[in-house]
Amino acid sequence: MNLVTTITEAKLLIRNKKSRGASIGFVPTMGALHEGHLQLIRRSCAENDFTVCSIFVNPIQFNNPEDLKKYPRTLDRDEKLLDGAGCDLIFVPGTDEMYPDNQADDLDIDFGMLDKVMEGKYRPGHFKGVAVVVKKLFEIVAPDRAYFGKKDFQQLAIIQHLVKSLSMPVTIVPCNTVREPDGLAMSSRNMRLSASERLIAPRIYEVLSKVKDELDRKSVAEVKIWATRSIEEVAGLSVEYFEISDQETLLPIQQAGAKDRAVAFVAVKLGEVRLIDNIELFS
Numbered sequence: 001m002n003l004v005t006t007i008t009e010a011k012l013l014i015r016n017k018k019s020r021g022a023s024i025g026f027v028p029t030m031g032a033l034h035e036g037h038l039q040l041i042r043r044s045c046a047e048n049d050f051t052v053c054s055i056f057v058n059p060i061q062f063n064n065p066e067d068l069k070k071y072p073r074t075l076d077r078d079e080k081l082l083d084g085a086g087c088d089l090i091f092v093p094g095t096d097e098m099y100p101d102n103q104a105d106d107l108d109i110d111f112g113m114l115d116k117v118m119e120g121k122y123r124p125g126h127f128k129g130v131a132v133v134v135k136k137l138f139e140i141v142a143p144d145r146a147y148f149g150k151k152d153f154q155q156l157a158i159i160q161h162l163v164k165s166l167s168m169p170v171t172i173v174p175c176n177t178v179r180e181p182d183g184l185a186m187s188s189r190n191m192r193l194s195a196s197e198r199l200i201a202p203r204i205y206e207v208l209s210k211v212k213d214e215l216d217r218k219s220v221a222e223v224k225i226w227a228t229r230s231i232e233e234v235a236g237l238s239v240e241y242f243e244i245s246d247q248e249t250l251l252p253i254q255q256a257g258a259k260d261r262a263v264a265f266v267a268v269k270l271g272e273v274r275l276i277d278n279i280e281l282f283s
Helices: 007-019 035-047 065-070 075-085 126-141 150-165 188-192 195-200 203-208 220-232 256-261
Strands: 002-004 024-029 050-055 089-091 145-149 171-175 237-246 262-270 273-280
Touching (some): 007 050, 007 126, 035 075, 050 075, 150 171, 188 273, 220 237
Parallel strands (some): 002 089, 024 145
Antiparallel strands (some): 237 262, 262 273
């Protein structure tokens, strides 16, 4: 396994592999890796000849400077995990390498409402930052397939739209959310939870897993009220939003009969940590 820090090095190694007919799989990350990331790596290794993982804490997708500052950085540990999972190349650029002279690429794409609801509403500018860095990474790595977890369902929709809008020659492979035994969605942010906070965090998924059945008995509006109250009845949990939306447009659905196309989304504050999760109601 190789680790490189410059775009030139990464392109050279990947170009060499592609010249020999190798297919390229790619898993972009911000590091602080967990089993969810490693499952993406393993799937890429199984479906491609050469797997690349990038580790870059992208500053332009953080609308909260404190969140950027506190984001966990565990490169030594990440490198060992990636080696064990079979990764072939780790690309670890610095901010100056990705954005010379502090200049991020301009990106003029109309995402419709995809970047305006839920995370887009509460984290203005976030998805523009995500789209800019993913486009740049795709141009550097030139993967045949790129792997993304459904835990960040809205981000996945943004990236799929980006690829389609720019006719980028990469197949986006959505992968199921990986959970802890108690249901908590795996996330790098979980590292920031205290021991007591970690004990109550699974309440989020506990409520999400009941939404489908609740829609058989209640209206969408009633379920949203029920879900919010059910989460917040646990001291320490504060719901930022709870939404039931169409899987493609991400716009809120109004009738329970539309649940065969719906996903339930939630963002919750627990202490200083913000957790997001979702569950597909049509599956």
